[in-house]
Amino acid sequence: MGDEPVLRTIIGGETVDLPGTLEGIRDSLPEDQRADFEREIWSAPLAEVPLIAARWGRPQEAHDEDEALVQQLRAGDFRGFTTPGDDALEAGR
Template identity: 45%
Template sequence: MDTPRTANAWPSRGDCRTVSRGPEEEAVDVTMKTVIGGELVELPATIAGIRSALDEDQVRDFDEEIPHLPTAELPAALVRWALAATDADREDEELFERLARGEDVGAVPAGAGRPGAV
C-alpha cells in the first residue's frame, strides 16, 4: 500500500547528506533554500545533515536541545540550527541596527500592493 506524501515548501535537491525515501525511490539530497547576503544558499534539511554542518561546541548544544523539544517547536529549531553555520545572524543584526537608527531598509508594510491593503 502506498502511503501519501505531503508537499513541503523547503526541501529540494542540493548539497547535503543523502537521504533514502524508500526502496522504490533513488536517494536524494535534501536541502532548504534561503537568501543570505543576496546569494541563494542551500542548507541541510535533515537532522543528521544539520548536525554535520555544526562545529564541536554547537554539536554538543544541538544534541542537548533537539531530543527534548516538543514536536511543534522542532521545525523552527532545526531551521535556526541550520542557519547557525552561516552569516545569517550577522546579517540580521546589521539590519536590526539599521532599523534602530531609523534607516530606510526598503521594507514595505505587509499586504502592500494588494487590493484593500492599508
C-alpha cells in the same frame, strides 16, 4: 550536498543550500556546537523543532545579516522595509 535533502534560502543576495535533515544540520555544525544542538533539539516540543532546526541550520552569515537588519531597525532606519500599503508592494515591484 549530493542526494541529501536540502532547503534553499537567500543569504547576502545569493541562493544557498542548507541541510534538510537534523543529521545534516548536526554534521554541518562545528564540533564544539553539536552537543548544544543535540540537547536543544532532543528536548524541544515537537511544534518548536522546525524553528530550532532553522536557527541551527543557517550559516553564521545568515545570522549576521539578520543582526544587521535588527540593528538598522533599532537605529530607526527603515530603508528597504515596506508595509502592505506601500506603492511598491501594490504595484508588484
